Amino acid sequence: MGVISTSSRGAEARPVMARVPVVKTAILGAVVLLLAMLVVQPFGWVVFNSFHDDATGAWTLNNYARVVQSADLIEPLVNSLLLATATAVIAVGIGVPLAWLVSRTDMPFRRSIRVLTLTAFVTPSFIGATGWILLAAPNSGWLNVLWRSLAGADGGTPLNIYSMAGAVFVCGIYTVPYSFTMVSSALDEMAVELEDAATTLGCGVLRTMLSITIPLAAPAVIASFILSFIQGLTLFGVPAFLLTPTGIPVVTTKLAEFYQLFPPEIYLAAAYCMPLLLVTGGLFWMRRRYLGRKQYVTISGKTRAGRQIRLGGWRWPALLFALLMPMTAVFLPYAALLLVSLTRAWGQGLSWENLSLYWYWWAIFGNSETHTAIVNSLVYSTLAATLCVALGTLVAYIVERRLMTGASLLGAVATVPIVIPGIVLSVGFFAAYTRAPFNLYGTPLLLIAAFAATFLPIAYSHGGSILKGIGPELERAARSLGAGEARTFLSITIPLMGGGLVSGWFLVFIPIIRELSVAVFLITPKTNVMTTLIYNAKDGGNYEAVCAMSVLLLLITLLLVAIARPLAGLTGARRTSRKTAEAAGVPS
Amino acid sequence: MSGIRITNLRKTFGNYTALRGIDLQVPNGTLLALLGPSGCGKSTTLQLLAGFEAPTEGEIWADDVLLSSPRGVLPPEKRGISLVFQNYAVWPHKTVAENVAFGLTIRRLPKAELTERLDRALRTVRLESLRDRYPSELSGGQQQRVALARALVVEPAILLLDEPLSNLDAHLREEMRFEIRQVHDLLGITTVYVTHDQSEALVTADRVAVMKSGAVQQFGSPEDVFERPSNAFVAGFIGSNNELVGTSEGAGAIRVGDTVLTAPDRSAAARGNPVSLCVRPSKVRLGEAGGLPCNSLPGTVIRSAYLGEHRDVLVDVGVGRTIRAFVPPELRYGPGAETTVHLPIDACQILAPAV
Incomplete structure (x- = not known):
């Protein structure tokens, strides 16, 4: 050897200094621009509009004055807080014990429970609400009918889904998957040594659980409570279906109302978003603070040896409890939806002559509107998820590797949408992009951008957590061998992220395809997606079509998830052992 | 190959001063050991040499090419400097051969030359039989040799070794010391070797720079630093x-x-x-x-x-x-x-x- 083969040396004049890296600068610029367009501009419009008068367009503080003074604007706020608190209590109250049962005990059918939780997760909660309307509407609800047939005609109607209790119930059971997933992954990742250490010191099973396991999982529990709370506060479909008919307003439905007024009170709506943002933002900040101080949340050791706690005689009662969520969130509502979707005309009751696949045929082939919506849903969700993951990953990379000054500000911007309710973001996108120079109203781009913006925080935080597991040395090694930053990112970082990126894509794709509130103000008949079509068809009272489309939406999503799971595993399989990546990832 | 000249190199991170102005001259073909306890600034010096950090003050030259100064830094990929990491940083998604060939692929070498140089590099570190293995199937010592081959195959002007033996067990460490010296004698590449282990430094190096709190305490031959230490540290x-x-x-x-x-x-x-x-x-x-x-x-x-x-x-x-x-x-x-x-x-x- 001995001849220097590196291309640059000798070619560079003295003294040699770095040229401006063109590709890098262009990419950084594009990321900053995209973030500004997707987050800063829509959000900025909401803030800007909130200080303007709907009638005259002049600067004013009147909107805020009205929000704090008028009773019919304060009532929805109180209702929203009530709904959110109750949702969080139910989600944590069911989700945390469920997580413990599934990841720590020998309860039967643990895997099935996990799968059913995923099924609940992919179900849009407003579709669940539709199922529950069939089950528990006063008088006509099947469970009420069943009760009357058992207790006699004068048994009354014990269940009324059109009530605050009904909305709390539906919001709660569809938020359980969030708390379940967060807490069970915290329990799964907890190093078994931490518990073993307690056991060797003479700690019993119960004592270990109380003094080690639960405190270590506490940050996850608290985080899941806060996220469930935000979820309950920002949901739109469930209150629209269950509370609006009885005249109980919440903030999200009230916001929609401002838009449907004539003339619409858009600027007042903007000001009315602010209390919601204040609460969600405050909670999120608290969560960050809390988690920031407890760095042990993700202490991960070797893969768990799977030491299980024996439940003994409690195994079957435990299973009964564990089935509560799948039963109420999956089996019952889908049974109702499926039955209705298979009847030609639901009103004619159940009979063999009335059974048909007509509505499925209608949805897929017969009706151009639904046909378009299915295609739109798939295309928009695919593109939006791809854009979202690409941008989220790039931002995470820039932040993790500090590629520019102010990198952490980029990360903060990418996180902002998590505290913005979908309906508020929708308002912002409407304000920002339906006017000149963009004029995007009625284009798929508007929806895709809004979807990508809404779920950017998920993509960003997911990307960041994968990158944290990849030591910068692995990239620096490539740099020192002559690969530029772009080349290093593509041939080292991206392949190492591999399966994680695929699972991140689905983590974004699923909520996008079932998202309603972001889309509801942005769609036009040509850009309708399945969720908005179902939402509007339900308003029209065509339950058979609604049910058929809901079942289709679930089937399509589940099918894609089924395809994705082995795919995510396959890409990860090549780096046979994660230990190497981790060993190499420890900074010196 | 080139000699290294470091003049008045200073590096601060916020209020913390990692390097207090160091001067080092490393003649072409020399193996220099940067020796010192953790936090002495030796790793910072290496990161500056590799081009991953910009100096606060001072300059780094390779022969007559200015590599780093506060006004600008030649990016790592343009320096012709290879780096072997403490944790090897062998890419887990590439086989042994793919790892070693990476730098050659970047340089778009003709296929025949690439194969020839890859084979020679694998032979040098005795890894021919393991070329299709993934890193997770290798021992620590073998991964270490992959990292070394990967760094050497591109025929760098300067080789940097960052505590390359600290993750190996004691027996292997002793063996690899001599192996590194042997490779250096064979190829004669100017090498900077960072270590906190004095015997590693004494065995491998031509010149030793003993560092503490961001300053060079003594710069001399192994005999000098052992027999005629410049200060009590x-x-x-x-x-x-x-x-x-x-x-x-x-x-x-x-x-x-x-x-x-x-x-x-x-x-x-x-x-x-x-x-x-x-x-x-x-x-x-x-x-x-x-x-x-x-x-x-x-x-x-x-x-x-x-x-x-x-x-x-x-x-x-x-x-x-x-x-x-x-x-x-x-x-x-x-x-x-x-x-x-x-x-x-x-x-x-x-x-x-x-x-």
């Missing part, structure tokens, strides 16, 4: 050492407590300034001076350990000061035994504290 860091802290009583004399001891003075300290008397435990004698001119102190044995080849005896010489002596194993001293400690004057040095 270097004496203590390299090899076993006794250090008696005191004040200068003028050239060649040091006051330790009430006693004045004499020794060759390499401190250049004025009377009254803090200095130390340093002496290796292997030179200390107990009981009889054996005819050598000595500083002699009465003492009490505190502890005695039998180590096979010698006996390690710790003696209290009053006012809380102790002296370690390595004495022949047949001399038996039990705790509490009274004895006289002789410090041969020629083996003692009066040194200044660390820079």
Whole structure:
């Protein structure tokens, strides 16, 4: 050897200094621009509009004055807080014990429970609400009918889904998957040594659980409570279906109302978003603070040896409890939806002559509107998820590797949408992009951008957590061998992220395809997606079509998830052992 | 290949000063060891050399090419400097052959030349039979050799090694020391080797730079730093050492407590300034001076350990000061035994504290 083969040396004049890296600068610029367009501009419009008068367009503080003074604007706020608190209590109250049962005990059918939780997760909660309307509407609800047939005609109607209790119930059971997933992954990742250490010191099973396991999982529990709370506060479909008919307003439905007024009170709506943002933002900040101080949340050791706690005689009662969520969130509502979707005309009751696949045929082939919506849903969700993951990953990379000054500000911007309710973001996108120079109203781009913006925080935080597991040395090694930053990112970082990126894509794709509130103000008949079509068809009272489309939406999503799971595993399989990546990832 | 010239290199991170202005000249083909405890600035120096950090002040030159200055940094991929990491940083998603060939692929070498150089590199580190394995199927030592081959196959002008042996077990570490020196002798690439292990530095290096708190304490040959340490820190860091802290009583004399001891003075300290008397435990004698001119102190044995080849005896010489002596194993001293400690004057040095 001995001849220097590196291309640059000798070619560079003295003294040699770095040229401006063109590709890098262009990419950084594009990321900053995209973030500004997707987050800063829509959000900025909401803030800007909130200080303007709907009638005259002049600067004013009147909107805020009205929000704090008028009773019919304060009532929805109180209702929203009530709904959110109750949702969080139910989600944590069911989700945390469920997580413990599934990841720590020998309860039967643990895997099935996990799968059913995923099924609940992919179900849009407003579709669940539709199922529950069939089950528990006063008088006509099947469970009420069943009760009357058992207790006699004068048994009354014990269940009324059109009530605050009904909305709390539906919001709660569809938020359980969030708390379940967060807490069970915290329990799964907890190093078994931490518990073993307690056991060797003479700690019993119960004592270990109380003094080690639960405190270590506490940050996850608290985080899941806060996220469930935000979820309950920002949901739109469930209150629209269950509370609006009885005249109980919440903030999200009230916001929609401002838009449907004539003339619409858009600027007042903007000001009315602010209390919601204040609460969600405050909670999120608290969560960050809390988690920031407890760095042990993700202490991960070797893969768990799977030491299980024996439940003994409690195994079957435990299973009964564990089935509560799948039963109420999956089996019952889908049974109702499926039955209705298979009847030609639901009103004619159940009979063999009335059974048909007509509505499925209608949805897929017969009706151009639904046909378009299915295609739109798939295309928009695919593109939006791809854009979202690409941008989220790039931002995470820039932040993790500090590629520019102010990198952490980029990360903060990418996180902002998590505290913005979908309906508020929708308002912002409407304000920002339906006017000149963009004029995007009625284009798929508007929806895709809004979807990508809404779920950017998920993509960003997911990307960041994968990158944290990849030591910068692995990239620096490539740099020192002559690969530029772009080349290093593509041939080292991206392949190492591999399966994680695929699972991140689905983590974004699923909520996008079932998202309603972001889309509801942005769609036009040509850009309708399945969720908005179902939402509007339900308003029209065509339950058979609604049910058929809901079942289709679930089937399509589940099918894609089924395809994705082995795919995510396959890409990860090549780096046979994660230990190497981790060993190499420890900074010196 | 090129020589390295570092002038007045300073690096600060916020309020923390990692490098306080270091100067180093590494002639072409030299193996330099940067030796020091953790936090001494040796790794920072390496990151600056590789181009991953920009200096706050000072310059780095490779022959007549300016690599780094506060005004700009030639990016790592343009430097022709290869780096071997402490954790190897072998890419887990690439096979051994793909790992080693990566740098050649970047350089778009013709296929035939690429294959030939890849094969030669794998042969050099004896990995031909493992070329299609993934890193997770390799031992630590094998991964280490992949990292080395990957760095060498591109024929870098300069090779940087960042604590390359610290993750290996003791036996393998000893073997790899010689292997690294052998590869260096074979290829003659200018090499900078960062380590906190003095014996690694002494075995492998042509030149040693001993660092502490962001400054070079001594820059010299292995013999220089061991036999003629420039200050008390270097004496203590390299090899076993006794250090008696005191004040200068003028050239060649040091006051330790009430006693004045004499020794060759390499401190250049004025009377009254803090200095130390340093002496290796292997030179200390107990009981009889054996005819050598000595500083002699009465003492009490505190502890005695039998180590096979010698006996390690710790003696209290009053006012809380102790002296370690390595004495022949047949001399038996039990705790509490009274004895006289002789410090041969020629083996003692009066040194200044660390820079």
